[in-house]
Amino acid sequence: MRSPGEDKSDRRRRLGASSLIVVGVVGAASLAQAQEEIDPYALSPEQLFGATVVSASRSEENLWDAPAAIYVITSADIERSGATSIPEALRLAPGVQVARAQNSGWAVSVRGFNNSLANKLLVLIDGREAYDPLFSGVYWDIQDTALEDIDRIEVIRGPGASLWGANAVNGVINIITKRSSETQGWMASAITGTHERAVLTARYGGALGDSAHWRAYGRYVDRPDHNTLQGADSNGDWQSWRGGFRIDAEPNANDTFTLQGEAYHSDSGQLRGVPSLSAPYLSIQRDDISAHGGNVLGRWGRALANGGQVTTQFYVDFTAREQLALKDKRTTADLDVQYEFPDSATHDLIVGARYRYTADDITPTAIITAMDNSHSESLVSAFVQDRITLAPDAWYLTLGSKFDDNEYTGFEMQPNIRLQWIDGERQTAWASVSRAVRTPSELERELVVSAGVIPPALIPVPVSVELRPSPGFESEELVAYEIGYRRQLTPDLQLDLTAFRNDYDGLATLSLTPFELVLSPLHVILPIAYTNQTEAQTHGVEAVMTWRASDTLNLSATYSFLDVELHGPSADFAINSEGAEDTSPRNQANIRAQWDVSDAVSADMTLYYVDALPAFDIGSTTRLDMRVGWRLTEALQLDLVGQGLLDDGRREFGAAADINATEIERSVYARLTWRTP
């Protein structure tokens, strides 16, 4: 084993050699660049070691032959897109609907049913579930890890992977951070601009002995509110901080360990209508949203002598949220064990089992109360997946299923069958049929939500509309049919096409139940129950084209079409009623250019098109983002970014009459990044 001292001198020697060589090859390089194509086989090892890498990450290559609709956003994509938060970066992926509803609130969905509480999507951060079991949705304001630490974001459209956890109905967003060995030394970045008052990140990584690395980071974010249509400009001001660490160790050839953790706090705000049984029946109040939490995760991978691999993961997550409507504290513990059998000629078999325990503690508010203030539930699940080689280098069949046992609906089976054809590593086609369910959340089974009070008029007493716990509410069910085709047209031109049809049954609806009369204070309750009365069909197409036009210019384009047809009750207040068809855009597209102008300067341009959302009376929008990056020295990089440059601002989600309706304004910022060379 080498000591840290040896390591350093080795590195110094290598860097010293490379920089000497760079001087030597300048002539050859400019000659080669003039000819556009550089023949790597004509270069000396010194030249090759000194060369700068211009291509995308290798994770992308690995996913090339995945029989699923998958899109990878690399760390370079994130940096170059100018995104300063995870949901903003997700705009790059096809088939994903991203709309910023408020300064700290995003509606994000895959293949439709978009909503700020979108509940058919699984978001994982390094294997930890980021959705809140209270309503099966994601609070994006607390998923704000340092973008500089992210290695890649894998966006999987469709329920396909029987490997993923609960809630992976319409898609999975898998956020993977870098290994500690890739984040050694110092990194500090500062962002400031019109809508980023300050985003400050600092990170340091070091080695622990011979075979382990660590990093620790801290981040502070201060974002002034965008312009709300109601004129109250500062309710959405958003401040948050976050700190965390990660340790990766490979003590021997067979074991890998990861231990990571973080803590965070976020303060933001909005307006909130609070109903009451006496005049004025509804008061608009400033709503301070305060959230904090933390988590610790450990993972152990072990390669067995027989060629198999066991991965064990355990995490504990604590999260607390306080706002006018909701006060909830939650602790989750999750143990996951997975075993990959040794490869055989015809089978690639993986099995896994998982146990999740989650408990929350609700403090009743004027709006949300629970049947039991303390609630806990266990989830037991298992999966098995086998990739069978039908004909080597040609036909593969993947069979898998996930089996869940949950508290509300008991046993659920989510099977998946996939057939794939691979032709000479240059093209692949696949088709799949899968079933997935969205199991009831606490919202539907445990909570009483006061939706509003109708002042006395025709009925001479106040009428309180209440969402009631609905023991009869069952899982929403999806059967998905997908086909995909990927082709490397030339070494530099790649095409990826997907088409799908989703059949949903038993989607959530709201139904009136018999009214109740309460004497003190005198009022009528109009109880509403969750039912499963909507059927839906969606279908769509997603296309991605990437073209490495030259060594210094990458172009890509994506297009997504989505058609949603809901068949359910027509009542206006029904969620998933036909009026909800238009909350996701029919057409979306983006075009992206990444240009390395010179060694020191890079420039990017991304044009996003999002079709109209008639449900909210929002017209189609075209958004232009630009970035110019300038490497000032080996260690220092300056970026100037403009977002939404074509107009002053646009409402992206929600009705104009909504008290928190927000116009997301043009944003311009500067980012300075310092890395120890």
Next chain:
Amino acid sequence: MANAVIRATLFLLAFAMATWSPAHAQSGLRLAEQDIKAGLLYSFLRYTDWPNPNQAAPVRVCMFGRDSFDGRLQPLAGRTVNQRAIEVTIVRAPAETDACALLFVSTADEARWPELRAHLAGHDVMTVGDFGGFAASGGMIEFVRAENRIGVNINVEAVRSGRLAVQDRLLRLGSAVRTAATRP
């Protein structure tokens, strides 16, 4: 209005920077990661001596499991090393690796490595891996990404046990790594 002026100025400044290339900028080589690695594989062949070479047979470069070079390694097939033609193939089973001069294992096949290593023990096959811990676990050469350059970790012990002679010119450019102790 004042804001608009500031924004316009910022962008003018940005584009001025974009079009002005500082004199001290290094104009180094810029290549796709796969091309750099492909070129280096060829260097490994050129600067290594195998024991008892069979001059009549081609030099086999094998990729395990898949073409993780997206076809970019294919041009190597037209070249020669020490007057021997080079052949590029994909192998899928450990037993097929015996005839390889060089075996490349991508990160996607990291799980297969222990099995391959066991099979290749004592063989004169140069093993090149694309994932962390490869050299420390007994692989000969491991590609590492240092910022935006490619480097290598070389396990000299493993190279020796394969009876390969890697020239100093290559060894100098890599970091030496020794096999980590395996727990019993």
